[in-house]
Every structure is written in C-alpha cells, then in structure tokens.
Amino acid sequence: MSNKMHFRVSYQICILADQNHSNNQCYSFHDSAEKPIEVDHHLYEFGSVEYHVKSSASDPQFTYLSISTPLLTQGVLLSYGLSPYTTQMVREISADFLEIVEPAKEGYQLTLRLDFSKIPRDVDSLKVITEVSSVQAVILSSQLKEMLRNVNSWDTSQGMYKPIKLVYHPREPFYVIRQSQKIIAVFPMRFKEYSDVIIATSFFQVSGGEYKLSVISNIKLNSYCCSCKKGDSAYYLFGQELMDVGSSEKWAKVPPCSWSPIPPPELRGEPFEDLSTNGGFVSFDISSRHIEGKRLDKTVWSLLNFYAYVKHHVKCTRGFIQRRMRKRLESLVEVLQNSSLEEDGRIKKVTGWRYMKKLVTLPSKSKILKRRCGDFTGKIKRIRFRIKIHGFGRFRRKWLTMPKFSSSIGYTKLE
Amino acid sequence: MANTLRLYLTCIRNTLEAAMCLQQNFPCQEVERHNKPEVELKTSPELLLNPVLICRNEAEKCLIETSINSLRISLKVKQADELENILTKKFLRFLSMRAEAFQVLRRKPVQGYDISFLITNYHCEEMQKQKLIDFIVQFMEDIDKEISELKMSVNTRGRLVATEFLKQFI
Secondary structure (H helix, E strand, O other): OOHHHHHHHHHHHHHHHHHHHHHHHHHHHOOOOOOOOOEEEEEEEOOOEEEEEEEOOOOOOEEEEEEEOOOOOOOHHHHOOOOHHHHHHHHOOOOOOEEEEOOOOOOOOEEEEEEHHHOOOOOHHHHHHHHHHOHHHHHHHHHHHHHHHOOOOOOHHHOOOOOEEEEEEOOEEEEEEEEOOEEEEEEEOOOOOHHHHHHHHHHHHHHHHHHHHHHHHHHHHHHHHHHOOOOOHHHHHHHHHHHHHHHOOHHHHOOOEEEEOOOOHHHOOOOHHHHOOOOOEEEEEEEHHHOOOOHHHHHHHHHHOHHHHHHHHHHHHHHHHHHHHHHHHHHHHHHHHHOOOOOOOOOOOOOOHHHHHHHHEOOOHHHHHHHHHHHHHHHHHHHHOOOOOOOHHHHHHHHOOOOOOOOOOOOOOOO | OHHHHHHHHHHHHHHHHHHOOOOOOOOOOOOOOOOOOHHHHOOOHHHEOOOEEEEOOOOOEEEEEEEOOEEEEEEEOOOOOHHHHHHHHHHHHHHHHOHHHOOOEOOOOOOOOOEEEEEEHHHHHHEOHHHHHHHHHHHHHHHHHHHHHHHHHHHHHHHHHHHHHHHOOO
C-alpha cells in the first residue's frame, strides 16, 4: 500500500476519532464541541484500489470503511469473497474497535464498522488507526500467508501443481508453485532501461552466489581443505575464505535462491506475454522452517516487496554512480589545475573552469608587454612625484584624470 | 599486465610528442578568413599526416590523427563485460557532455571509439605542450582505474543489499 494513500486513510480516521473524542468530552465537561458532520469520501489509489469512508451525523459513534481491492489471485478465492483466514486476520487488528459487516457494501469486498467509543485514549489510538488504515495490505498478505502455511499439507501423490499467478503490484505478477515439502516463488523481472537490466542482473547473480557460496562451503569443506597444497598461498587463502563463510550457521537457514535468464521448467505452459522478460527469473524455495512462528510475517513481507526492493536498489545504484562521476570529474579537472603554476610562482584561487584556463595558460607576448609598460610607467610616476603634497593625490584622482568613454568590461548594449 | 600498460602509454606519449607540432594560425584553404581544424574537415589531403593506430589488444586502442593545425586523439577503453560496458558508456558520456571543463575534449567521440580529444594550435599557444601530453596520458590511466573501482563498488553494494535482504528470512 503506498504511503500516500495510507496517510490519507489514516488521516480521515484520525479526524473522525478526534471529533468523536471531542463529543465525549462535551458530555463530561459540558463544553461546546464540534458538531458531528456527515462524512462520505471516496479515495482512490492506482491499481484499482478504492476506499469509502462514511459517517453520519445522526450516529457519530460509528464509521463505516469499505475497501475494494484486486486480490492477489483472481482464481477460486474471488468467487467465495474473502477467505475465513483473511477475515480472521482482519479481525485480529482490533477486536474491540472494528467489526466486519456482512454482507459488504455493494461494489466492495469488505466493509468495516469502526466504533470510536472503544478506541483507546492513549498513544495506542494512533497505532490502532494506523493498522486499520493498512487493512488492504493485511488482506493481500493474508492470502499469501494462507498459501505458505499449508506448505506441508499437500499430498505427495498430487505431484506438481499448476503455478498460481499473484499480483501485488499492477503489471508485476509473480508465481507461486506448490511442490512437496516446499513452495517455489518465481519472479519474472522486467526493466524499462538496458542499464537497469545490467545492474539488476549483476545483483541477482550476486544474490544467488551468496547462497551458493555458503552451500558449497558446507558440503565441500573437508574435501577442499585436503586438496590444498601446503605452501601454496593462493589456494590456502581461497580455502580460508570459504571456511569463514561456511562456518556461519545463519546462511543455512536462508531459502535457496537462484537466477536464470530463461523461464524455469515449472512455468511451462504459462502465457507467453507473462514469460517475456528482459531481467530473467528469480526463484526462492520456501520450506516449512521459513514460515515458523514470526518468520511467516517476514517471509510474506519479503516476497510481496521483492520487486520494490530490487527497483529501489537499482535506483540507488544509479544515483551512486552519478555521484561518483561528479566527484571524479572534479578530480580529473584538478589534474590540469595542479599541473602548472603561474610565471611568478603565485597561485590565485579562482573558482570554475576559468581557473583551469588561467593556470595552464602561458602569458602571451602582448600581456607581458603590457605588464612591463605598466611597471615602467609606475616607476616614472614615482620619480616625477617624489615631492609629496598631502591631499594632492586625492585631488589629482578626482579632478585631473581623463573620463573613460568606454566600458572596461565590454560594449554597452544599445536599447 | 602492468608492463604492457606502461609500454602502451609510453608509445602513446612518444607519438604525441612527435605529432603535437602544430602551425600557428593556418588559414583555411577553402573559405576566406576562416581558420578551421583541418583534421576535422579533411578537405585538403596535403595538410593531413598519416594517422597512427596504437593497439594494446583487440579491445584497447588509440588513434592519433594529425594535421597542420590540429590533432585528434581517439581512445577505445577496454570493457570486459556488460557491466563495464554500461559504466564506461555512462562515464565517458558524462565527461563528454561537460567538455568545456576540459577544453580539449570533443563532445562526441569518433565513430568506433569511446572518447576523443581535439587539440588545436590555439590550445598549444595557451597551454604547455608537455603538460597537455601528461594530462592525456594521466586521463587514460585514471579512466581505467575509475571504471574498475566503479564496477567493484557496484558489486560490493549489490552483495551488501543481497545480504540484508536474505537476513529477513533468518
């Protein structure tokens, strides 16, 4: 769910909660408070998500929040509405504060009734409101959680299952394939620019390599060490690196991930337009140990936000490259600046590229001549004006100098 | 590896020292009162010298074209893989777009090369010849170094990001 929409929905609910609180204060302190107002707002988000917030003046205690969102999978679940697991997850947000209205409002998949009289008065009120406003994310993530929870419950006689296409973000579907003892999540990667493809591809290869490095080190540790030649420093150091990575136990718990430029065999039979990519396919093997207890939430979050994570990384990398290039430009230009000094050995500090020009340029003959003439005329003046009269210099500068008819900078623009 | 680079750069330096003998203010033979870099126009063959191509290997080469009043140096930088390819293109294009900061840099490289310099007689009048040659040789070294460092940095960042992502599952 985008942050902007999350903020708008929570803002709406906050206003209604404040209004309700002020009404309650009116009852206790007998002060005039804001009058309850009619609220009937429709909020839209890209990806065909729609919210409807409704509150009537006659019944200000209750507010109705309806949500319409495309579900992760458009298959069987849609015909039955939301699954019992999803409704259970929604109820768990706050059992006192919200209640699911059945049937949902026409055109919406879920309608919630919010009772502001039961909202906590302390800091937790904001937390509850924030969780309610992110109910769309709860609906989508609960569907994937339900699939992952049942990873071990499939009968092995069923063999391979048809891939299930899930859409968390428009135009970025991914696939979940159920197998015995594990679930494979496959992400077809697409990018608009060629440079993004290259950056992402090197990232995927590194990600797959990180896992493979730990697996190789665990399996081949002993045999590799035996084949190391004593005294051969290169082999010894490489073996030492493998030992260091393999000795950490944490990488053993990571789901195996791999990248391939072609669709994996599990996706055979899927529509061609879904399998045509320029960034290859990233696969994660999720087993039961990745969904135990609190890991289920983290795994679901990681899978649903994988696309956003990769795109953010690509964008940050491009920004990093741009910053490096700017910094390097300054140092490359500085090479020319530091390569030469002025004729008399002094260095003037002037900013910009003109600085470079001034430092590396040789003084031309005309400039040398002018400078010598200036020195000569200065000497003449000193000789001629040896007799010093106080104040005469100022008088001379003000009254005895010839006026300049042309600008020293350049020509004067005629209008 | 370093030896071949040294030999390559030394060869380029010696060639530039011989090639950078540009005549001051040679007027254009085609158009009156115009003064154009003949190496770009190539209208009068008698004003052009034989171009010199110095190759370190198939991927790295340097083309030095000389004329009576101008000199053009075109460089092809080594690109081992796709990542180095895009980094080189981005970086050299970035520099070319800011050619005024370098004065002797050409805004568009010669076809078949990654970056080009154009040195005219005016540059030789304003700048010291030896310093110019030092700058170009140093530029070549710095570009190679920078591309390698960029590639390493990108891979290191990718590794760190991948590590952080995989930690979510632990």
